[in-house]
Amino acid sequence: MLRMLSRRRSLWPDDKGMLSCDQGCNGCREDQCKRGHNGKLYCDDAEKGSDTKQLAITLAISAGTGALIVMVVIYCFKRNKITCFWKKESLNHQTVEAFIRNHGPLVIRRYHYSDIKKMTNSFRHKLGKGGYGGVYKGMLQDGCLVAVKVLKESRGNGEEFINEVASISRTSHVNIVSLMGFCFEGSKRALIHEFMPNGSLEKFIYNKSPSKSDRQLEWETLYNIAIGIARGLEYLHRGCRTRILHFDIKPHNILLNENFCPKISDFGLAKICPREKSIVSMLGARGTVGYIAPEVFCRNFGGVSHKSDVYSYGMMVFEMVGGRRNIDVEIDHTSEIFFPHWIYKRLEQDEDLGLHGLMNEEDHEHVRKMIIVSLWCIQTNPSSRPSMNRVVSMLEGSLESLQIPPMPFLHSPSRSPEDSLTTMRRL
Structure with missing residues (x-):
C-alpha cells in the first residue's frame, strides 16, 4: 500500500x-x-530529451533502410529485364553468327558498318523504303554502283537476314539479283546488291499519268519481262542445289536493269527446302495480300509448295497486263471489278480485250498468251497450276497450242491500297 x-x-x-x-x-x-x-x-530531463532524439534517429534510419531496400528491388528488376533483353539479343546474334560460320567462307564479302556509311556517303541518296528498312545508292571502291538495303534494328530473330544471305548466296542467274556483300555488326545489318538503274517494275505498270513516257513500257518489253521472271522462278525451283521458294513475288520485288532485264529480289520470306521435297511445312501465312496463294493461308486448299510461287506470278502478270492492281480500289466497293474475272469473260467470248497500246498482231498474241498463262497460274487447286518450267514453254510457244483454263473459283479479297503493301509475317 x-x-x-x-x-x-x-x-x-x-x-x-x-x-x-x-x-x-x-x-x-x-x-x-x-x-x-x-x-x-x-x-534528469536531459535523459528524456536524449531518448526523443534517439527515437527520431531510429525512425530516420528505418525509413532510409526501407527506401534503400525498395531501390535495390527496383534495380534488380530492371537489371533482370536488361539481362533478358541482352540475352535475347545475344542469342539472335549467335544464331546469325553460327549461320555465317557454318556456311563459310561465303563467296560474298562481309563489310563493317563504317564501310557501309562510307559507300553510301552517310546514306545521302535514298532509293526507296519498306517494312524492312531503307535502300540507299552506294559505290564500292572500284567504282561499281550498288544498292544498300539497311535493315531495321531488332527485326525478328534474324531469320529474314539469314534467308536473304542464304538464298541469294546460293544463286547465280541472270534473272536473280546479285548479292555483293553484307554487314552484320552488333544490331547493324545491311545487304549490298547490284544497282538496278530502272528500279522496280511497280512504277512502270501502275500508270496513272499516260503523258509520262518514262513510266510506259511497250507490250513486247512487258512480254519479255514476264518471260524473264518466269525463268528466274524456274531456276529457283529447279536449277539450284536446293529448291528455293520465294513467297513474295510481286512487282515491287522485281528490279529492272538498264535494258529492262528483270531480276527477282527480296528473299526475306524465302524458304529453302530439298529439291525432292514437294510439300513444305509452315507455321503460318507469309507473303503480300493480293498475291498469296489460297493454300498458304488455308491448308484446306492443298499443301504449300513451289506452286504457291506460281500463283503469285500469275497475279502479278495480270497486273502487268491490266496496268493496275487486280482490284480497282478507286471505284465504289459495291461494284468492285476483279480484273482476272473481267478479262476471262472477254477472252472466253472472243471480245476485244479493251487494252491500250496494242500496235500490231504480235502485241495481241503476246498479251493473249500472258492472259491465258496467268489464268492457269491462279487456279485454286495447286495441282492444276503449271510448273514454272511449263510456264516458260507456254509463253515461248504458239498461241494456238494454249487452251483456256476454267475460271478460277476464288475471288480475290477486297483490300485497300495500304493492304496491298502489307506483308503477313510468320505467326
Whole structure:
C-alpha cells in the first residue's frame, strides 16, 4: 500500500532546477533517476530529451533502410529485364553468327558498318523504303554502283537476314539479283546488291499519268519481262542445289536493269527446302495480300509448295497486263471489278480485250498468251497450276497450242491500297 502511495507522489523542482523524487525514482524510468550532491534523488530531463532524439534517429534510419531496400528491388528488376533483353539479343546474334560460320567462307564479302556509311556517303541518296528498312545508292571502291538495303534494328530473330544471305548466296542467274556483300555488326545489318538503274517494275505498270513516257513500257518489253521472271522462278525451283521458294513475288520485288532485264529480289520470306521435297511445312501465312496463294493461308486448299510461287506470278502478270492492281480500289466497293474475272469473260467470248497500246498482231498474241498463262497460274487447286518450267514453254510457244483454263473459283479479297503493301509475317 505504501508503495502505491509513493508512486502517486508528485515531483517538484529542487534548488538546482531538477525534478526531485521524495521516495526514489518512482516517477521516471530507472535510467533517468539521478542522485544529487545532497544525496536526494531526482529525474534528469536531459535523459528524456536524449531518448526523443534517439527515437527520431531510429525512425530516420528505418525509413532510409526501407527506401534503400525498395531501390535495390527496383534495380534488380530492371537489371533482370536488361539481362533478358541482352540475352535475347545475344542469342539472335549467335544464331546469325553460327549461320555465317557454318556456311563459310561465303563467296560474298562481309563489310563493317563504317564501310557501309562510307559507300553510301552517310546514306545521302535514298532509293526507296519498306517494312524492312531503307535502300540507299552506294559505290564500292572500284567504282561499281550498288544498292544498300539497311535493315531495321531488332527485326525478328534474324531469320529474314539469314534467308536473304542464304538464298541469294546460293544463286547465280541472270534473272536473280546479285548479292555483293553484307554487314552484320552488333544490331547493324545491311545487304549490298547490284544497282538496278530502272528500279522496280511497280512504277512502270501502275500508270496513272499516260503523258509520262518514262513510266510506259511497250507490250513486247512487258512480254519479255514476264518471260524473264518466269525463268528466274524456274531456276529457283529447279536449277539450284536446293529448291528455293520465294513467297513474295510481286512487282515491287522485281528490279529492272538498264535494258529492262528483270531480276527477282527480296528473299526475306524465302524458304529453302530439298529439291525432292514437294510439300513444305509452315507455321503460318507469309507473303503480300493480293498475291498469296489460297493454300498458304488455308491448308484446306492443298499443301504449300513451289506452286504457291506460281500463283503469285500469275497475279502479278495480270497486273502487268491490266496496268493496275487486280482490284480497282478507286471505284465504289459495291461494284468492285476483279480484273482476272473481267478479262476471262472477254477472252472466253472472243471480245476485244479493251487494252491500250496494242500496235500490231504480235502485241495481241503476246498479251493473249500472258492472259491465258496467268489464268492457269491462279487456279485454286495447286495441282492444276503449271510448273514454272511449263510456264516458260507456254509463253515461248504458239498461241494456238494454249487452251483456256476454267475460271478460277476464288475471288480475290477486297483490300485497300495500304493492304496491298502489307506483308503477313510468320505467326
